[in-house]
Amino acid sequence: MPVVGIYNPVCGDQTAKSFFEEHVLPLCKETQVSVSGVLGTERINHVGELVLEFLEKTPIDEVLTVILGCGDGTLHEMINYLSSTEIRGRAGVPPEIHLVIIPCGTANALYSSLFPPAPESSSSTEYRLRSLRSYIVGQESHLVPLTLAITTLSSPPNAKLARPKAVASTVVVSTSLHASILYDSERLRAEMPGIERFKVAAQQNSTKWYNSSAKILPVASLGVVQLYDPDSKEFVSHPDSDEDDPFVDVYGPFAYFVATVNVDRLEPAFRITPLAKDIIPSEATCDLVVVRPFSDPTVSMDTPESRAAFAAKLWDILKGAYENGDHINLRYDEEGNLTTAGDGPFAVEYIRCGGWEWIPDDIDDDAHRICFDGAIYTIEKGGRAVCVAATPQVHAGFMVHA
Numbered sequence: 001m002p003v004v005g006i007y008n009p010v011c012g013d014q015t016a017k018s019f020f021e022e023h024v025l026p027l028c029k030e031t032q033v034s035v036s037g038v039l040g041t042e043r044i045n046h047v048g049e050l051v052l053e054f055l056e057k058t059p060i061d062e063v064l065t066v067i068l069g070c071g072d073g074t075l076h077e078m079i080n081y082l083s084s085t086e087i088r089g090r091a092g093v094p095p096e097i098h099l100v101i102i103p104c105g106t107a108n109a110l111y112s113s114l115f116p117p118a119p120e121s122s123s124s125t126e127y128r129l130r131s132l133r134s135y136i137v138g139q140e141s142h143l144v145p146l147t148l149a150i151t152t153l154s155s156p157p158n159a160k161l162a163r164p165k166a167v168a169s170t171v172v173v174s175t176s177l178h179a180s181i182l183y184d185s186e187r188l189r190a191e192m193p194g195i196e197r198f199k200v201a202a203q204q205n206s207t208k209w210y211n212s213s214a215k216i217l218p219v220a221s222l223g224v225v226q227l228y229d230p231d232s233k234e235f236v237s238h239p240d241s242d243e244d245d246p247f248v249d250v251y252g253p254f255a256y257f258v259a260t261v262n263v264d265r266l267e268p269a270f271r272i273t274p275l276a277k278d279i280i281p282s283e284a285t286c287d288l289v290v291v292r293p294f295s296d297p298t299v300s301m302d303t304p305e306s307r308a309a310f311a312a313k314l315w316d317i318l319k320g321a322y323e324n325g326d327h328i329n330l331r332y333d334e335e336g337n338l339t340t341a342g343d344g345p346f347a348v349e350y351i352r353c354g355g356w357e358w359i360p361d362d363i364d365d366d367a368h369r370i371c372f373d374g375a376i377y378t379i380e381k382g383g384r385a386v387c388v389a390a391t392p393q394v395h396a397g398f399m400v401h402a
């Protein structure tokens with residue numbers, strides 16, 4: 001079965017090329033893994049073109065293994081390019097691609113979810129070679145299929161000419177604060193190559209609220225939306241969802257709205273959806289973390305003062321994600337303080353679902369921003385985004401050595 005190497009020389013701290021030369025290729029040689037070609041990406045979207053070229057040379061009954069030195073964005077580009085391109089010589093048969101990931105990006109959310117790092121180990125050489133070691137040890141035995149979150153961006157109903165655009169994500173689809181952070185952090189990339197740029201961008205956006213409504217879609221096999229119950233420490237049926245009326249309407253304003261697939265963290269230590277690992281889903285689902293200011297009993301109006309006061313609470317909530325995902329157990333007491341005790345309203349709504357719709361208010365430009373694995377798109381005025389978790393087909397799609 002053919003094995004090729006592709007790296008993005010500019011992702012993360014720009015060391016992918018040297019890491020391949022000094023560690024990846026020597027290890028392949030030492031373990032008799034024959035790599036038939038190694039190429040660096042030269043521009044945006046090039047990764048998809050390179051994989052396509054290799055794929056078209058791969059016999060239809062063989063699996064292509066790609067050793068990919070990348071961050072989450074490069075993987076995202078590859079999957080979207082291949083999903084929207086006809087592959088010559090395959091007569092419509094979808095390919096199965098096996099990925100060996102070498103984490104070279106900034107956040108490396110997928111890799112650090114597959115291989116949760118011990119503190120301080122995330123940059124060590126041996127840690128970065130774990131997917132490759134897994135491939136070397138058992139070429140078929142540790143393959144994890146990637147669930148895709150397929151999001152369709154629709155134009156307003158009266159704009160008949162525009163075709164909906166579909167985007168596949170393997171890590172995160174988000175709106176609100178997270179999308180704003182990713183949008184602003186990209187502009188800080190040159191001066192801050194590491195994850196500190198996310199914190200700076202978070203500060204810049206901490207008082208924004210996002211006006212939108214959302215509709216949550218049920219988990220397919222259950223017929224209902226699930227909500228995490230911090231008391232029983234398990235998912236229960238969402239109180240607004242039953243088999244007769246499974247959809248849950250959620251109204252804004254929102255502060256935070258992040259859905260993940262395949263991952264429990266967005267950075268090595270930021271476990272925003274810890275239940276993706278702690279209560280493993282049995283089918284394609286999104287884990288959705290929502291924070292709404294009006295859940296706080298002391299917030300009753302959208303004013304600059306209440307936004308400023310709530311920013312400090314949101315910060316405390318998100319700090320819990322850095323404490324092994326403890327934010328999901330937070331509630332408000334009567335004075336609006338965050339606590340893990342009592343039976344006050346949840347500060348975080350942790351939802352497991354088959355998908356969701358996001359319908360931003362026309363007047364709120366920031367609510368139109370949506371993030372796919374770090375790439376930012378804008379929902380048209382009057383349009384919406386519909387995100388659905390998709391189960392990979394057998395012998396098709398993307399599998400990762402983990």
Ligand SMILES: Nc1ncnc2c1ncn2[C@@H]1O[C@H](COP(=O)(O)OP(=O)(O)OP(=O)(O)O)[C@@H](O)[C@H]1O
Nearest residue numbers: 011012041042043044071072073074105106107108
């Ligand atoms: N030769 C190149 N020159 C400029 N940009 C490139 C080149 N090759 C790839 N890219 C772009 O680099 C971008 C960043 O890659 P990627 O997202 O993998 O890294 P990252 O943002 O550092 O990590 P992460 O997504 O894990 O935070 C991709 O969007 C890709 O289009």
